[in-house]
Amino acid sequence: MLRLLPLILIFAVLPFTLVQAQLNSDPDRIETENGELVIHPILHGSVVFEWNGLNVYVDPWGDAALYEDKDSPDLILISHPHGDHLSPETLNSLNTENATFIVPQAVADEMPEQYSDQIMILDNGESLEQNGINIKAIAMYNLPNEGARHTKGWGNGYVITMGGKDIYISGDTEDIPEMRTLEGIDIAFVCMNLPYTMDIYQAASAVLDFEPAIMYPYHHRGQDIERFKEIVDWEGKNIEVRLKDWYPSQ
Template sequence: MPSTLVLDNVEITWLGHASFLIKGSKVIYIDPFVLPSSPEKADYILVTHDHYDHCDAEKIKQVRKDSTIIISSKAAAEKIQAQVVMKPGDVYKHGIEVEAVPAYNVDKFRSPDMPFHPKGAGLGFVVEIDGKRIYHAGDTDNITEMHELHRIDAALMPVGGTYTMTASEAGEAAAVIKPKFLIPMHYRSDKYGLQLDNDISPLAKALAGKGIVLKVLEPVA
């Protein structure tokens, strides 16, 4: 099973969990909690929120160089010295285009009235590089704001449940977003000490006949 989806000149590699490497004219990491053994340096690092399995300062040091631009939510920025702090609706344009979009829970709670991911605390990102639009959903449920997304070439969506969408919920969200490709993430995370639902068969069932290609990747690390 491959670890990379190639869209013309853009490569999307699943490193594991919610960590991705996007390579085209620039090198972009998103939530680099998982890295390969000899990672290349980043032009951009995007961090969706401040939880340890997405915002890892030591891993960021491994791929950061003097010119690296770090883009993150406000809470994450305080941990990783991000130069660009975003909130939903913000757009960054410099070499690539990054739009921050909402990511939050509506029915996943750590305690009554306390969601794992409160509204406003975390982000998803729509990244445009070399003519391709890639949506990294962050840690989220199927939320109404997803209806506003458009022209997505590849959607990277959590499917493991407990803290994020389940596989079937991700399928329902994808049916609205209508990406060309859907890459499941935030599952198969046992090796990182996270117990999530690894059965994505409901996702395949939900996408049947929708014209969306389910691209299941093998984690690099």
């Protein structure tokens, strides 16, 4: 808690932004060592990556219409079994015939039987390579851990490496040491929604520690992401905070 006090004091003296950012969910394009990486913000904690002819879906959730103009997934990463991350209804609306699922054991235990031959289980700290993409499972959990909604080892955050770019997906977590000690992250997606994960001050404090080059607040329903960006920008570090519309119908 003590490490949050400087950010809380900063918040108290910084002027509020009077004009809200105009958000959109348009794709972002980032050059890699092997072609263009296209990032599609979808909904809440759901994101789709296109790279090198492959399509990587993370925590697909929401109406089928959100995915109508997207190519079928080659890889599907699911962080944990909660319904806004593991959604059998959404999966059933996708063409997953040729997809490989990367999941923790807790997700595998709740996956519909029809996907059983397509699942690869990854525990915290483990990594694998699939279709030229390296995927490492990172811990995600609440503090204190005992009796928490998200306990250590139950779910995965991920570091995905595509074309030399390291992309961190936080899953549902607080500002845990495993996140704060990440190094060399090019692109980060960090959650911030109380009471399930953390507030914008905890998230900002953690992000300022591990310093991703590009930072997307996501999974942030009800939180002031404009204020989050102000706090990170005020520190003057080389972190580009990109605000997108993760709740387009609301």
